Amino acid sequence: MNSGVNTQDFEEIYQKYKNTLYRIAFTYLKNNVDVEDVLQDVFLKRFYKSPKFKDEKHEKYWLIRITINLCKDTLRSFWNKNVKSIDELMESQEIIQWDFSEDEKYIFREVMSLPDKQKTVMYLYYYERYSCKEIAEILKCSESAVKMRLKKGRELLKINLEKEDFV
């Protein structure tokens, strides 16, 4: 490993965040080839160009934000305007490997059909258990924008609410 990056530090950070960042990148890009490129870049930036973090929370915020920005760059790329359709995604190797039940496939399809902004906010709120305020800080948008995206996402998915701190 290049000097200046401790192998143990690397392992710890990589293991801690790899799945979170993978999930976020996949919701945007819908294919493992582009996701792998983005994750390569994210971790390279983390180890060679990141700012000093106040704490672990801010490190994670930064990583999520960088991942989203790189995904958007990828989607904007001249050759990547041909994004996989939902039907193609559902037939892809990525879905097969996760071995979803029929029920799960149906829900996954519905979730992946949401616009990117809603998918991301839903994931950060329901799975990562961030508050709206924290999500707003991560995404650099207003708290009301986060709430609107959650509301819209729920309407589209008709989720039964189980979190009580959403107004």
Place this chain on the structure above:
Amino acid sequence: MKLDKYNKIIDKMSIPDDMDNRLKEYLLSDKKENKKITSKKLIKRFSIAVATMVLVLGVSQTSFVSTAASAIIHFFEYGFTFTENNGQETTINMKMNYLTLDKNTPMESMYMDSIDQVSDTIGIKLLNSTKEYKSNGFVEYYPSISNDNILAGIRIINNCYIIGDIKNISVTNRKSQDSKNMINYTVGENYKTPIGVQISIRTNENLTSKYQDNELGFVSENTNIDLDDNNKQSELYQIDNLGIKAVLFTTQTDGPIEWGLGDKNIDVTYAVFVYEGVEYVYFGGVSHNTMKEFLNTLK
């Protein structure tokens, strides 16, 4: 839908073992300055967009400053090779020079209102058409910045550059910096979509081989692709105004988001050429003849 079902699905979406192993191996290796390009990425990058293309794309030279080399190559070059109707094989080289831009060239992405505005900003006169569709904020400006904050190149994109005979146009302005202006329209007789443009400028010859975070043009690295020639619609066109030849070809694609095609694929004609060291790529749901008429308006 219950929350626990959602969470169970997300639980299953974990990084695949093979990707995990590759990432760890790469990130722990000593060769990180040159970003690894996997064969999968090359295939993915080109297979979708060029599924029905007929051109063989070969890159002749990409090497830059080398301490061992006796000659320093000051341009990035690639070539289109294709078989013309008479059976003759033709190669046309695209040679992009490294340009010096205005010292105040922006280092962050932004939207601008016209190609002329970009020209004024970067200090390089770019080709522009008298038919440019003027609407606020359609021109996207993307600098490619290395990890050391050096400008490697820039891309300028306007997916609604020329509207031709498209009718009933209305523009929905973006609601935030993350979203795009959208255009609603009725197709015309000659224009099924607007003609879009991507302009690519390289500025630092030391970086191109090392910095590959973003595309720096039509081709950003060594490639060699075998293309399906069953749908041959390629030709060379002499743009008399400019004294250069453009490569024209047609492929099936769904186009950029602004065109509003969704998942629908249509025939899209591309015109690619390099003029005064700058690469220009025009693309639209138009015939070759309509594209040629448009190319003749550039100056």
